[in-house]
Amino acid sequence: MALRLIRNISSSADLDKLKNERAGPGEAYRPTEVEHIANVVTHGVWVIPSLGAMIFMVYLATTSLHTTVAIIYGLALFALFSMSTAFHLVSYTGWLGDWRIFFHIGDRAIIYIFIASSYTPWLILKHFHSWAEEVLFVVWVMAVCGILYQYIFHERFKWVEIVLYLVIGVCPALVIADMKESSGIFELSLGGLTYVVGVFFFKSDGLIPFAHAIWHCFVFVGALFHYYAVCVHLLLSDQL
Numbered sequence: 001m002a003l004r005l006i007r008n009i010s011s012s013a014d015l016d017k018l019k020n021e022r023a024g025p026g027e028a029y030r031p032t033e034v035e036h037i038a039n040v041v042t043h044g045v046w047v048i049p050s051l052g053a054m055i056f057m058v059y060l061a062t063t064s065l066h067t068t069v070a071i072i073y074g075l076a077l078f079a080l081f082s083m084s085t086a087f088h089l090v091s092y093t094g095w096l097g098d099w100r101i102f103f104h105i106g107d108r109a110i111i112y113i114f115i116a117s118s119y120t121p122w123l124i125l126k127h128f129h130s131w132a133e134e135v136l137f138v139v140w141v142m143a144v145c146g147i148l149y150q151y152i153f154h155e156r157f158k159w160v161e162i163v164l165y166l167v168i169g170v171c172p173a174l175v176i177a178d179m180k181e182s183s184g185i186f187e188l189s190l191g192g193l194t195y196v197v198g199v200f201f202f203k204s205d206g207l208i209p210f211a212h213a214i215w216h217c218f219v220f221v222g223a224l225f226h227y228y229a230v231c232v233h234l235l236l237s238d239q240l
């Protein structure tokens with residue numbers, strides 16, 4: 001009985017009803033109603049906990065530099081989940097009609113801020129053989145360029161967007177690997193890998209039902225690895 005039910009639910013005909021056709025060039029994918037709801041919920045549930053996560057990092061901080069880093073990374077986490085939730089909510093409900101595009105640009109732009117903010121605690125608090133300050137500067141300049149690109153060419157060259165995310169996300173990792181003392185590198189790599197695998201789903205709207213909500217889950221898991229690493233290997237390491 002249960003097996004037949006699962007088979008029925010997962011038959012390709014049923015799965016196809018859960019998603020819409022793939023978007024054409026220059027168009028945005030239009031999620032089905034259940035996909036809309038999944039998109040809102042998968043990031044919406046983390047808005048308040050991400051604020052709590054920031055407060056906990058500030059609580060762990062023992063120096064002013066720790067506090068600065070905790071606030072930068074904590075605000076980026078909160079901004080990521082709240083901007084994403086706001087965009088998907090506006091998308092689903094049709095509220096604020098003409099403003100939807102700005103929420104969409106904001107949703108994509110915040111990813112650049114989030115990537116730069118994920119590297120910042122490591123580049124500020126860890127000791128490196130070289131290049132840390134330069135990379136910190138470059139990663140934030142790249143984030144600003146990414147936001148400008150998003151504002152000017154929104155949805156025009158979709159593959160450029162992915163290439164930009166990957167370049168900004170992966171290149172600074174080469175310098176991170178040059179840390180004098182490498183604790184945290186495992187969780188950092190695991191988080192980075194989670195984001196990169198998630199990009200596959202980010203690009204699979206209309207091919208896989210709930211692809212975007214699955215991408216959201218990868219973002220959350222990647223952020224969880226990085227958050228753990230910041231708490232344990234940066235904020236707590238001096239106290240152990």
Ligand SMILES: [Zn+2]
Pocket residue numbers: 039084088107212216
């Ligand atoms: Zn989203």
